[in-house]
Amino acid sequence: EIVLTQSPGTLSLSPGERATLSCRASQSVSSTYLTWYQQKPGQAPRLLMYAASSRATGIPDRFSGSGSGTDFTLTISKLEPEDFAVYYCQQYDTSSLTFGGGTKVEIK
Amino acid sequence: QVQLVQSGTEVKKPGASVKVSCKASGYSFTNYYLHWVRQAPGQGLEWMGRINPHTGDTNYAQKFQGRVTMTRDTSISTAYMELRSLRSDDTAVYYCATWEVVHNSLEYWGQGTLVTASS
Numbered sequence: 001e002i003v004l005t006q007s008p009g010t011l012s013l014s015p016g017e018r019a020t021l022s023c024r025a026s027q028s029v030s031s032t033y034l035t036w037y038q039q040k041p042g043q044a045p046r047l048l049m050y051a052a053s054s055r056a057t058g059i060p061d062r063f064s065g066s067g068s069g070t071d072f073t074l075t076i077s078k079l080e081p082e083d084f085a086v087y088y089c090q091q092y093d094t095s096s097l098t099f100g101g102g103t104k105v106e107i108k
Numbered sequence: 109q110v111q112l113v114q115s116g117t118e119v120k121k122p123g124a125s126v127k128v129s130c131k132a133s134g135y136s137f138t139n140y141y142l143h144w145v146r147q148a149p150g151q152g153l154e155w156m157g158r159i160n161p162h163t164g165d166t167n168y169a170q171k172f173q174g175r176v177t178m179t180r181d182t183s184i185s186t187a188y189m190e191l192r193s194l195r196s197d198d199t200a201v202y203y204c205a206t207w208e209v210v211h212n213s214l215e216y217w218g219q220g221t222l223v224t225a226s227s
Contacts, residue, residue: 032212033212035212035213037214039153044218045203045205047213050208050212051211051212056215092212095167098155099152101152
């Protein structure tokens with residue numbers, strides 16, 4: 001099973017700042033199968049980025065994704081108040097999925 | 109619009125079983141795999157397995173093998189997840205979600221069902 005490790009666990013930033021979230025895999029993951037979700041308290045996760053760098057429908061362009069192999073990054077260029085949430089990466093491999101432990105982006 | 113509506117909160121005793129439903133609307137039910145993901149209080153997301161609504165074929169996470177069964181009723185566009193031999197650490201919100209095969213991602217999610225296993 002591929003293990004995804006997200007860092008940092010918590011990111012304390014102010015609105016307008018840049019957020020850089022990391023997702024590291026225990027073995028190589030095709031970027032086609034690397035996805036990011038956003039989750040706010042009391043809500044279901046929301047699809048944010050698929051195929052590592054493609055924004056889902058309705059996701060603003062301040063969100064970007066990059067990476068390949070075992071290292072992937074989600075960047076939020078300028079944090080808006082609604083961006084403070086928990087972010088999860090997820091990979092798909094041979095009919096199973098695994099999620100990273102999540103990164104909480106909180107207001108400093 | 110695509111909607112997944114799940115059944116309501118459940119409170120069960122340890123050792124019991126729970127069956128959560130997920131009713132789909134706004135798309136062709138048999139065209140998209142349905143996955144189940146759970147989230148313990150204050151914890152991250154954990155994949156449990158998936159069902160092909162067209163064939164009924166399933167894949168389960170190894171952790172839940174032997175304890176979980178996913179089924180569907182195509183006549184009412186509803187998927188089910190049954191978890192048996194509940195333990196206190198099964199207390200979680202359980203989500204169903206559709207798999208978007210082009211994007212290889214969980215695109216639409218149900219609202220979640222809280223299952224509490226407590227004596």
